[in-house]
Amino acid sequence: MDAILVQILNGLDKGSAYALIALGLTLIFGTLGVVNFAHGALFMIGAFCAVTLQRILNLSYETVDPDKTDFLGQPLKVKTPYVESWFGPDVGAAIIDWSVPLAILFAIPVMLIFGFVMERGLIKHFYKRPHADQILVTFGLAIVLQEIIKANFGANPIQTPAPEMLSGVATLMDGVVYPVWRIVYFCFAALIIGGVFAFLQFTTFGMVVRAGMADRETVGLLGIDIDRRFTIMFGLAAAVAGLAGVMYGPINAPNYHMGMDFLVLSFVVVVVGGMGSLPGAVLAGFVLGILESFASTTWATTTIPGINQIIIYLVAIIILLTRPRGLMGRAGVMED
Amino acid sequence: MNVKPDFSKGKNLAETAPAYLSVWDIHAYYGESYIVQGVSFNVHEGEILALLGRNGAGKTSTLRAIARLDDPQITHGEVWLDHQPLHLKNSHQASQLGIGLVPEDRRIIPGLTVEENLQLAQIAPPIGWSIERLYELFPRLGERRKQEGVTLSGGEQQMLAIARALARDIKVLLLDEPYEGLAPVIVDEIEKTLRLIKEQGITTVIVEQNAVRALELADRSVILDTGSVVFDGAAAEVLGNEELRAEYLAI
């Protein structure tokens, strides 16, 4: 029983990562009709915002400790971060400790600007081009971004730990423990998803964007500058992807190809959810997350060997064959 | 027939534009294909102009060019509305300057209710008639305000499209085939509405295959053929001119 509960939690947690990425992807696809293969890269860039902030906070000056030696036998240079010398060791250490939550503040403007620039500079010109061209250009961009990160940060994963306070485990029930940060992640995802939904559902911006999804030209005829809103939308999607990345850092250490790892999966999630449907993408994210968790239990893998390897794809096939447009897809979107 | 307004010396001289809406020698392309081949005409304040011509003459393209939609692209020529250079604007700016287009296939936005379709028109300034006033004009829309716009019948959709244009403070109403695919009773009803709108002092350009009905409504008429103007004059003149009717309108 407890085991099932924990697997459900795991599923929700995985699901929230899938749902967040898929949400951003659907925003871009649904509004702009652009198949964005660089979306995974946006997620990765978000995670590297946290890495960068961590590096900035850890900028240090060096003092020589004559008692110790380094690997070449020379006196060891000890590094002290500037923040520690400015704010005192305790406060400084605390700031460094909280670098991931702080990175949220850092990532929001960075990702928004990144999204704006990407849309204005590149994507804008591809609205009317075939999806194949969009795939090629965004895939090219993804590679470029990835390589730039690799050139600067290396290929090895870089830990961005959660603050001490949030990194232990929480006892939810007798015998059921769960990592605090994963609970935080889930709540954060719920908050973002709720926020995006509320924003789109209850503001006129949302109505305009929904209208723009359906018919750009007519919305323009009504005096609305839809391009600007689309740019904002792209920035928003980039920010959602980026924040998902920042918060994901403590769960799994960021590396330069984490975006590619998620890319295919998030496309599967979006399509299973149904093209153009935001709730569909979120629902599919959670469904696949939970099923994946259950498929990886020993019980499942002993019953059907290898099921954990293929579960997502298997479920995707079954759903797509039984429901022609995924869980909640709209007719006519990307069906030809 | 047309006087080219002397726009060359800047803003002040723009006031020399001879009419409310001036279209001067516009040329427009869909990609490589050259469709609007030098169209010029003037519309005066408060009048109804019927823009006629055969299929493929370029009527829709002309209206779309005036409303500054992305396609077709104007490569040459000028469009002035009330001393504002529309040819330098894009579609949402044109709309904000007072252009209201009721497109060929009505373009009711899917997923939105009747009321939301109208609200959408009132997001960007300037705002025209209030939604309540529009429901007074089209009571059938008021009854269906919570219904999704695209599930309306063809006639109601046409009403919604016109109402949506009026929900903005427009100076010129561009109607593209408002009668197409409508039952004769509905056509009568819409015609009544258009007369009502004219009484409100709104300038109108109407494109219609049902030329007789359009000419009966209009003050003046412009006839297009393969992308250029072949006639510009009073509507009654067309009705009286056998040759013109036979050659370009086949009526």
Next chain:
Amino acid sequence: FTNEPTGSSVTLGFNVPQTGPYADEGADELRAYELAVEHLNGGGDGGMLGTFSSKVLDGTGIMGKKVQYVSGDTQTKSDAARASAKSMIEKDGAIMITGGSSSGVAVAVQGLCQEAGVIFMAGLTHSNDTTGKDKKANGFRHFFNAYMSGAALAPVLEKLYGNDRRAYHLTADYTWGWTQQESIAAATEALGWETVENVLTPLAQTDFSSYIAPVLNAGADVLVLNHYGGNMVNSLTNAVQFGLREKQVNGKNFEIVVPLYSELMAKGAGANIKGIVGSQNWDWKLENERGDKYAGSNAFVKSFGEKYGFPPSQAAQTCYAQTLLYADAVQRAGSFNPCAVAEAMEDFEFDGLGNGPTTYRGADHQCFKDVLVVRGAENPSDEYNLVEIVEVTPVEQVTYAPDHPMFAGGALGSCNAGA
């Protein structure tokens, strides 16, 4: 024979991962190769040439021919690795191929070299199969293997955690993972440990939470992570997240074991690695801490560190050693002919390359030497001191018979000198 060097130089092919998750490891390997070439050609401070027990190399290249090299990208994919190796052989005339940082690639390239008639000096490859069922007459491995990890770890694990333990294995679901799991399970079961469960995890897995969570309720008190690289960093991070390290089971502290360790993994795992035990082929502190037996280590660290600014990894050391061993074998054989080189290498006993006295066993082309048991440092003094050496298991304890069941099947075949 294939690519017989006719001019004044000889070309070696360094085939390492330059893209993909192991790119950093590949970069380190390439640095070691470049250093080795420099030393062979008489540049630099000579590195381990000075400590190497065999003295036939004199800094004038190999058999008087200047050493040149070409490099390629394996992408850690067998296909790409073979394509790259082929281009080195067919286009650049490489006489020896070396490198790689995964067993799949090593086996694939080893097979290719056998067919093409050049020598393959494996880089980092830990699967039993490389010198087990997939061994080849033209292929040689300096690195240790999964069996050796198990044999080296077992006594230390017993000492640290006792012999009444229940182990839960998470295993990467491909051949290397399986052979390592088999080896560790066999070695620990011999101590009296019980293997509660072995769960296979998909290669592409990034979040291991759903595999870690069941460990909590399985009644196990040791978790063995048969993962490498990014997989290991993630599974370890997740295990620590779930509080496994602080957990008490059956009145004992819960322990995590990572049988195959590397410096880059330790760096990637950050603070999570503290106190976690595993095995390594070599460590840069070896000579400092364990004395002259491991001569060569310091010489290598010095020349590598001075050139690149940080200490070498075990992958770098194995690649450097492989290059020197090849050059030495050619020199001793007096010929570049792969068959002559192989013969010179077989059952060659040497010392001074950092690992202590070592034998290249002729029967399966596997090197036998001491194996390090290491542990994540609790308070690293700097970023290069992430692991501390717990124990050095002597070579006798990790040696096995060539026909050991875990290595059975397959045959060395006969050496191929190519066209």
Next chain:
Amino acid sequence: MFGLDKKDLTLLLVVALLTLLAPFILNPFPTGSGLAQFNAGYPDLMQRFVIFGIFAIGFNILFGLTGYLSFGHAAFLGVGSYSAVWMFKLLSMNIIPAIVLSVIIAGLFALVIGYVSLRRSGIYFSILTLAFAQMSFALAYSVLTPITNGETGLQLTLDDPRILGASATADGSIPVTNLFGLEMRSAVNMALGPWNFTFSAGYYVCAVVMLLAFYLAIRIFRSPFGMMLRAIKSNQNRLNYTGLNSRPYTLAAFVISGMYAGLAGGLMASMDPLAGAERMQWTASGEVVLMTILGGAGTLIGPVLGAGMIKYFENIFSKINDNVLHGWFAWMPDGIEDLTVTLIHPFIGKGWHLTLGILFMLVVIFLPGGLVEGGQRIMRLFRRRKATEDDQTKAKQPAE
């Protein structure tokens, strides 16, 4: 001739000429020179060019004609490779049975996957094919190891049964793949001054197969069947109300392109008897999509160009290292040399992905129709210049 019109025949002949002379064309630089690094005329890479050319041609029959974007085509290539290697292990080292089997098995595989996936269209179809391929990959990598040899890849061993042929040669090595005795690995070297050209038996076998495949593709493009496929791409709805069931046509196209992929896989294994699971991964499927779009989807020659381009970068650029760069720029003053090398460094060797990514973006931004469009533009420019020259010469002629 061959049932082709003049334009297609010219194209076929040009392609034939280029492939047959490839060992010369791809080796423009003398062996010893610094630029020899850019030579692509060695057997393995030339084989890869044509094999991936076949793969992309086949993919284009599906994607270019019907518009169905399969994201799982690598699965067929992988299946083809596995079949071929098994044939080498069990039957004989002759490549004919191996290739035949790989085409058949890939075709059957495509039939099953296509039958299911073609129930959906658009992106839904793409994701279905992707899912099937990823499942194949995951299973091949792990559970199916007894058949596929998992991570390591399926290889020949000394104890293969091989009914028609020896398990091992007299000197104790594994026999070599051959075509009725002509060994695929055999090659003839020709030294011409400083140049060195290699004529490999394997390459010419592949090249001939590629030309046949290309010819067949032209015929399919120009046939009523091809027209039907283009009709499907254009308006499937209309087709249904025209009394045609589009499913058999799309399925046929899918199976044909699957068989092309199987053929490529079989050839790949014939050149180098190994089959790895990575050949089935989504990145491999994505690669053929990129090749086709990069070259020009729906054109006959585009996919081959795209395949060549990507393989060239993968094999040539990845091998350029700083050492090589220093070799090239040794003539510069030291400081400038170092600077140049530092500037180029990020784009070569381990940065070859970066160059490829930039290339993708440049091509798709500036040449919407892919490399073929680039070619056409150059041709047009050329023609226009010629035309104006003609005009000028005409103008200069005094009227008589």
Next chain:
Amino acid sequence: MGILEVKGVNKRFGGLQALGDVNLSVAENTVHAIIGPNGAGKSTLLNCLVGKLIPDTGSVMFNGQSVLGRKPFEINQMGISRVFQTPEIFGDLTVLENVMIPCFAKRDGAFRMHAIEGVQNERQIMEKALAMLDDLNMADKRNMHSASLSRGDKRRLEMAMCLVQEPQLLLLDEPTAGMARADTNNTIDLLKEIKEKRDITMCIIEHDMHVVFSLADRITVLAQGTPLVEDSPENIKGNPKVREAYLGETA
């Protein structure tokens, strides 16, 4: 007993009864017009005939065989062709190819590869298609990209595609909507000519009364999903109920 027998057909969309108990009998070799207000269910009825929609209850018999439960392409093979309200053609193909495709289908609808034969080898099909285009005065446009045709030509092309199949029953959904008067008259002539030349039954939906009264032998008036009256054109014109619900004062 007509060639097409529709009995008791019902179709609901959610809460909306689009078709309520429709009975319709179309006699062989006649032109049967269906008229009615917007949203009456005319297109829905047509969709039920060609397999685009499946009625909730009722039966549709064509030539004594049930149409229901068959796929669109099977129904077409039975001899029913349909011209859509918005032209459905193969935009990427040339005009000639557009007409050749239905010929390939016509042979019996079976799957044929023809993977190796060149198109030019299929001479007799090409000639048949050309003859058809000639009939419709479109032979000169045979090598044009069909997407770049004007709207009237597209509709004509679609008619050619349907006619070349020599269907027994041709369904036309507002064939002249938005068509210029001249083209409308041409279309009327064409349809008349076809009816004389071949044994063909037609079912036509139209709001243009000029077209309806020129062509129809019999007219069904549909209102709110149910047939109001079915009668000859003359009687319909005089029917006060129809005037009120549909024709208005125009007729």
